[in-house]
Amino acid sequence: MLSRRGLIALALAAFVAPAVAETPKIPVVASFSIIGDFVREVGGDRVSVATIVGPDGDAHVYQPSPADGRKIAQARLIFVNGLGFEGWIERLIAAAKGKGTVVTLGKGVAARAGEEGADPHAWQDVGNAKIYISAIRDALKAVDAQGAETYEANAAAYLSKLDALDAEIVKTFSNIPKERRRVVSTHDAFGYFAQRYGVEFIAPQGLSTEADVSARDLAKIIRSVKQNEVSAVFLENIADPRLAKRIAAETGARVGGELYSDALSDAKGDGATYIDMMRHNARELAKALAP
């Protein structure tokens, strides 16, 4: 506890201290938490990142607020995923009269085609995350040439961490027999993960969380869970847990835990950064799949 005199001294010191000339940070927006983490990694101290859909949030069905419009209006760069992920973003940018450059990170990847169109969940393959990082680096360099060296260095350091993460995930599954690598998730968010890391996902909901699950679709999933010997049913941090729990109850499959699909966790969770969330998912899956 500071004494009264101490407090006065502190207040005076703050008053007389010469203002430190600080370079103003570049205001940027990230549409959702995972991109927010990427932009912070590359931008470091030079940028101030405002994220629209925060931890555990569902970007598919998000409803923007006036505060989001203000973030957009101030931003020099607006980083979005695209591929139909944030269906509300274009209207928000138009309504806010945002003048910042829109950088659509999903454009750079080889998009998977799902039944309902392009699969937006590209970040679930670490190789695609690397493509996002390079695009973020280039966009920041274009608006802030003075920071070019910083962005290059930050991106290079993070890209090498992503290489290590990718190798770690591959290794996590290396001892698990192919026939055991089948699980249920809530929505179809893990197609890129499946493609890269060789785990098969069955999901009652499609590529978006928007559509309701019909009784017929659910019955189909339950049948296929029973036939295919699915190792576990996983919850998702952005989805209602009841659906997965019901499938587990009706089939006798075990509930494997919670996966981070379309959002990071809050700071206290195990998925507060992209690297942590991918590592968490891989470990939870491997635990459930191990014979």
Ligand SMILES: [Zn+2]
């Ligand atoms: Zn999704």
